[in-house]
Amino acid sequence: MCHVWQTHLGQPSRKGYHNQEWASKMKSIGLHPSDTGKEGGNEIGQKMSDYIIPGGPFQQAYKELKKTGFKFSWQSLPPGEKKAAPISKVKYTCMACGLHAWAKPDIELICGECHAEQGIIEIMIADV
Numbered sequence: 001m002c003h004v005w006q007t008h009l010g011q012p013s014r015k016g017y018h019n020q021e022w023a024s025k026m027k028s029i030g031l032h033p034s035d036t037g038k039e040g041g042n043e044i045g046q047k048m049s050d051y052i053i054p055g056g057p058f059q060q061a062y063k064e065l066k067k068t069g070f071k072f073s074w075q076s077l078p079p080g081e082k083k084a085a086p087i088s089k090v091k092y093t094c095m096a097c098g099l100h101a102w103a104k105p106d107i108e109l110i111c112g113e114c115h116a117e118q119g120i121i122e123i124m125i126a127d128v
Contacts, residue, residue: 002026018048030056038098052095059095 002025006012013019023033023043030053034041037049052059089102092109096116101109110116 002029002031017046018044020044026050027053028057030058030060051098054095 002022003012005025006022010021010025011019012022018033020043026033031050032039032053033043033048033050035045035048036042037051039051041049087105090105090107092101092103093099094101094111094114094116097111097114099111099113103109
């Protein structure tokens with residue numbers, strides 16, 4: 001969405017390049033740009049990732065949304081179309097150390113790497 005914002009309201013750089021304006025917008029919504037996806041990575045560049053800023057707007061919004069039981073529907077089907085099989089696994093990431101884990105939906109996890117009980121978020125759903 002920061003790409004869309006920059007295309008319409010900002011000053012995008014060459015195709016695929018993530019400039020300082022984009023990086024600033026990412027940080028303003030609580031996502032820290034990083035070419036490695038971890039702290040210490042370059043904030044601008046051609047191929048970028050990000051990590052969630054602890055206590056930032058993105059994390060706070062996610063926590064509030066999760067309390068409501070909201071689930072993302074990654075695919076919209078026209079009326080009468082057959083629905084996909086139920087999701088069997090979800091990817092989770094520890095916000096403290098970045099460890100990834102796959103588990104069934106709605107499971108409560110504790111990180112085995114850094115033993116964090118808080119800050120593990122569901123980041124992607126996949127059919128497995």
